[in-house]
Amino acid sequence: MVTIALDAMGGDRGPSVIVPGAMEAVGxxxxxxxxxxxxxxxxxxxxxxxxxxxxxxxPEQIDTHEEPAAAVRDNPGSSMVTACRLVREGRAQAAISAxxxxxxxxxxxxxxxxxxxxxxxxxxxxxxxxxxxxxLIDAGANxxxxxxxxxxxxxxGSSFAEEVLGVSSPCVGLRSVGEEASxxxxxxxxxxxxxxxxxxxxxxxxxxxxxLSGEFQVVVADGFAGNVLLKGLExxxxxxIRELRAAANSxxxxxxxxxLLLPALRGLRDAVNxxxxxxxxxxxxxxxxxxxxGNSSEAAIRNAVMVAARGVDHGVIxxxxxxxAKPVPVSDLQDGDPVNTVPDVQESEIxxxxx
Amino acid sequence: MVTIALDAMGGDRGPSVIVPGAMEAVGxxxxxxxxxxxxxxxxxxxxxxxxxxxxxxxPEQIDTHEEPAAAVRDNPGSSMVTACRLVREGRAQAAISAxxxxxxxxxxxxxxxxxxxxxxxxxxxxxxxxxxxxxLIDAGANxxxxxxxxxxxxxxGSSFAEEVLGVSSPCVGLRSVGEEASxxxxxxxxxxxxxxxxxxxxxxxxxxxxxLSGEFQVVVADGFAGNVLLKGLExxxxxxIRELRAAANSxxxxxxxxxLLLPALRGLRDAVNxxxxxxxxxxxxxxxxxxxxGNSSEAAIRNAVMVAARGVDHGVIxxxxxxxAKPVPVSDLQDGDPVNTVPDVQESEIxxxxx
Numbered sequence: 001m002v003t004i005a006l007d008a009m010g011g012d013r014g015p016s017v018i019v020p021g022a023m024e025a026v027g028x029x030x031x032x033x034x035x036x037x038x039x040x041x042x043x044x045x046x047x048x049x050x051x052x053x054x055x056x057x058x059p060e061q062i063d064t065h066e067e068p069a070a071a072v073r074d075n076p077g078s079s080m081v082t083a084c085r086l087v088r089e090g091r092a093q094a095a096i097s098a099x100x101x102x103x104x105x106x107x108x109x110x111x112x113x114x115x116x117x118x119x120x121x122x123x124x125x126x127x128x129x130x131x132x133x134x135x136l137i138d139a140g141a142n143x144x145x146x147x148x149x150x151x152x153x154x155x156x157g158s159s160f161a162e163e164v165l166g167v168s169s170p171c172v173g174l175r176s177v178g179e180e181a182s183x184x185x186x187x188x189x190x191x192x193x194x195x196x197x198x199x200x201x202x203x204x205x206x207x208x209x210x211x212l213s214g215e216f217q218v219v220v221a222d223g224f225a226g227n228v229l230l231k232g233l234e235x236x237x238x239x240x241i242r243e244l245r246a247a248a249n250s251x252x253x254x255x256x257x258x259x260l261l262l263p264a265l266r267g268l269r270d271a272v273n274x275x276x277x278x279x280x281x282x283x284x285x286x287x288x289x290x291x292x293x294g295n296s297s298e299a300a301i302r303n304a305v306m307v308a309a310r311g312v313d314h315g316v317i318x319x320x321x322x323x324x325a326k327p328v329p330v331s332d333l334q335d336g337d338p339v340n341t342v343p344d345v346q347e348s349e350i351x352x353x354x355x
Numbered sequence: 356m357v358t359i360a361l362d363a364m365g366g367d368r369g370p371s372v373i374v375p376g377a378m379e380a381v382g383x384x385x386x387x388x389x390x391x392x393x394x395x396x397x398x399x400x401x402x403x404x405x406x407x408x409x410x411x412x413x414p415e416q417i418d419t420h421e422e423p424a425a426a427v428r429d430n431p432g433s434s435m436v437t438a439c440r441l442v443r444e445g446r447a448q449a450a451i452s453a454x455x456x457x458x459x460x461x462x463x464x465x466x467x468x469x470x471x472x473x474x475x476x477x478x479x480x481x482x483x484x485x486x487x488x489x490x491l492i493d494a495g496a497n498x499x500x501x502x503x504x505x506x507x508x509x510x511x512g513s514s515f516a517e518e519v520l521g522v523s524s525p526c527v528g529l530r531s532v533g534e535e536a537s538x539x540x541x542x543x544x545x546x547x548x549x550x551x552x553x554x555x556x557x558x559x560x561x562x563x564x565x566x567l568s569g570e571f572q573v574v575v576a577d578g579f580a581g582n583v584l585l586k587g588l589e590x591x592x593x594x595x596i597r598e599l600r601a602a603a604n605s606x607x608x609x610x611x612x613x614x615l616l617l618p619a620l621r622g623l624r625d626a627v628n629x630x631x632x633x634x635x636x637x638x639x640x641x642x643x644x645x646x647x648x649g650n651s652s653e654a655a656i657r658n659a660v661m662v663a664a665r666g667v668d669h670g671v672i673x674x675x676x677x678x679x680a681k682p683v684p685v686s687d688l689q690d691g692d693p694v695n696t697v698p699d700v701q702e703s704e705i706x707x708x709x710x
Contacts, residue, residue: 143540175583177495209586209593211590212591212593212594213594228530229583229587232564232566232583232584233588234564235564235565236567237595238564239568247619250619251619253619254616256615258616259612260612262612263608263609264609264612
C-alpha cells in the first residue's frame with residue numbers, strides 16, 4: 001500500500017478541489033491522508049467510501065506573505081507542514097501541496113531533510129516534449145547554482161525520468177548558450193565536465209529550444225534560467241491554445257474544421273497541459289514532494305497522486321540516493337572537485353527564486 | 356530616400372537568399388546596397404532593374420570560429436563590417452546581416468559606435484504577443500546587466516516599439532520572479548525603481564509568461580534570462596506547429612478539418628513566425644543594426660529591410676538619443692545613481708552571451 005499525504009487546504013480553491021481530486025486516485029494499492037480542517041474535509045467527503053482514506057486535523061494555514069522558512073517554523077501544525085511531517089514519520093511516502101511554492105520548498109527541506117550527499121534540492125518539472133516528456137531541473141529552487149549542484153540535478157533528473165516517467169536511459173542536456181562544451185559561464189563549463197563523468201547518459205550542452213525537441217529527456221539549468229524558461233513555455237502554450245480557439249471561432253467554415261480536427265488535437269492539448277503530470281517535483285529531499293499549481297483542477301490533483309505513487313512504487317528516492325552515492329571514477333576527478341564536501345543549505349537561500 | 360546596407364554573404368545560403376530578398380523590398384523610397392562578392396551578387400541580380408540598387412565589392416567573410424571582436428578587427432574589408440561602415444559614413448542608414456550574432460554585435464559596436472549615454476547596447480526581438488507585438492530586450496547582448504543598463508533597455512525598447520512597430524505608449528515590464536517591486540535580485544529591485552522614474556509607461560515587474568499575454572509591449576530582461584526566454588519561446592512555437600501538422604495528418608477526418616481550418620490559422624502561423632519582423636535589432640548603436648536569422652528566407656530579409664526602413668523614416672535613433680538624454684527628475688535621484696557616468700564597454704564583454 002502506497003500512502004500519499006495531501007495538504008487539503010492548499011491551492012486557490014482548497015478542499016473543494018483537493019479532496020475530490022485525491023479521492024479519484026484512491027484504490028489499486030493507493031491510499032491518501034487528507035491534512036486540513038476536519039470539518040471542511042468531511043463536508044467534501046460526504047458519503048464517499050472511506051477505504052484508503054484518512055483525515056488528519058490540521059486547521060492552520062501557512063501565511064503566504066511571510067518569508068517561507070519563517071512561515072514554516074511558525075506554523076508547525078499547518079496542513080502543509082503536517083503533510084510533509086507524515087512523510088518524515090513514515091506514515092506516508094509522498095506529500096502534495098498546491099500552496100505557495102516557496103513555502104512547500106521550505107516545508108519539505110526543513111521537515112523531510114535532504115538525501116545524503118545532496119547539496120541543494122532542485123525543482124523538476126516534466127515538460128511536454130516531442131515523443132516523451134522532458135524533465136526540466138532546476139525550475140526555480142535555487143539561483144546561482146554551482147557546478148556540483150548542476151551535476152546532482154543531472155543525476156536526480158535522470159533517476160526521476162527513468163523511475164517515475166518510465167523513460168529508459170534518458171539523455172541529459174545542460175542548458176547553455178552554445179553546443180560546444182567550452183560555451184557558457186565558467187560554472188556551466190565546469191558542470192559540463194562533471195556531468196560527462198557522472199555515469200549518466202549525458203548528451204552535452206543544449207539550448208532553451210531543445211527542451212521540447214525530443215532530443216533530451218532531462219534538461220539541467222540553474223534555477224533562475226530554468227524558471228524563466230518554464231514561465232516562457234507556459235506563456236507560449238497558453239497563447240497558442242488561445243489563438244487556436246480564436247481561429248476556430250472566426251467563421252462557420254473554421255468552426256466546422258475545428259470540430260473535425262478536435263479529436264486529433266486532444267493529444268496536443270494534453271501534451272501542453274501543465275496538469276498532465278500534476279505539478280513540479282522537489283528532488284533531493286528524503287521523500288517525494290509535489291508542488292501542484294495553485295489553480296490545479298481535480299484532474300491535476302489526481303494525476304499528482306498517481307505520478308507520486310508510481311515514484312514510490314519504483315523506489316525513486318532510494319535509487320536516487322544510490323546513484324548520488326556512487327563515487328565518481330578517480331581518473332575523472334580534478335583537484336578541488338567538491339565530491340566529498342556537503343555544505344549546508346542556508347535557510348536564507350530557501351525559496352529565493354521560487355515563485 | 357532610405358538606404359539599407361546588406362551583408363549579402365551572411366546566412367546559411369548567402370547571396371542566393373539575401374539578394375532576391377533585398378530586391379523585393381526595393382522601391383517606394385527604399386534603396387539597398389549589397390555588400391559582398393561582386394561576381395556572386397551580379398549573378399543573382401541577373402537582368403533585374405538596378406534602380407535603387409548598389410553593389411559594393413567586399414569579398415572577405417568573417418571567420419565565425421574566431422572571437423567576435425578579434426574577427427571584426429581582423430576583417431575590416433569583410434561584407435559584414437563593410438555594411439556597418441556604410442552606416443557610419445552616412446551612405447546607408449541601416450545595416451542587416453544574417454551572419455553570426457556575436458560578430459554583427461561586435462561589428463556594429465566597433466563601427467557605428469554607441470548613442471551618447473548608452474552604456475551597453477541591447478538586442479531587441481519583437482515577439483508575437485496577443486494583439487500587438489511585444490519587444491523583448493535584452494535577448495542576449497549582455498549578461499550580468501546593471502540596474503542602469505536595464506533602465507536604458509526599457510527606454511530604448513519603448514522608443515523602438517513606438518517608432519518602429521507603431522505601438523502607441525507601449526507598456527514596459529521588467530522580467531522578475533514576482534509582481535511586487537520588492538521581488539527579484541537587488542539589481543532587479545533597483546532597476547524597477549529607475550524604470551519607474553524614467554518617464555516611460557512602466558507597468559512594473561512581469562513574469563516570463565507575460566511576454567506573450569498582450570499586457571506588456573516591452574519586456575526588459577538581463578541578456579542571459581532574455582536569451583533563455585527567447586530560445587524557449589522559439590522551441591515552444593516550433594513544437595506546437597509540428598504537433599498541429601501531425602494532428603492534421605492523423606486521419607482523413609482530421610485532414611478535412613485541417614483544410615477547413617487552414618485559412619483561419621494563417622494569422623497564427625504568421626504570428627509565431629520569427630521571420631515576420633525579419634530578425635533581432637541591436638539598440639543603442641548609432642544606426643539601425645539588424646541581426647537576421649541564419650536560416651532567413653527571402654521573405655525574412657524583405658521584412659527586415661522594410662522594418663529597418665520604417666525605423667529610419669520615423670527617426671528612431673534620434674528619438675532614442677533624445678529620450679536617453681532627458682534628465683531624470685532630481686527628486687527621483689538617489690546618491691550614487693549612475694545617471695551621468697558612461698563606463699566604456701570592455702571589448703572582452705562583446706558578445707559574451709550572444710549565440
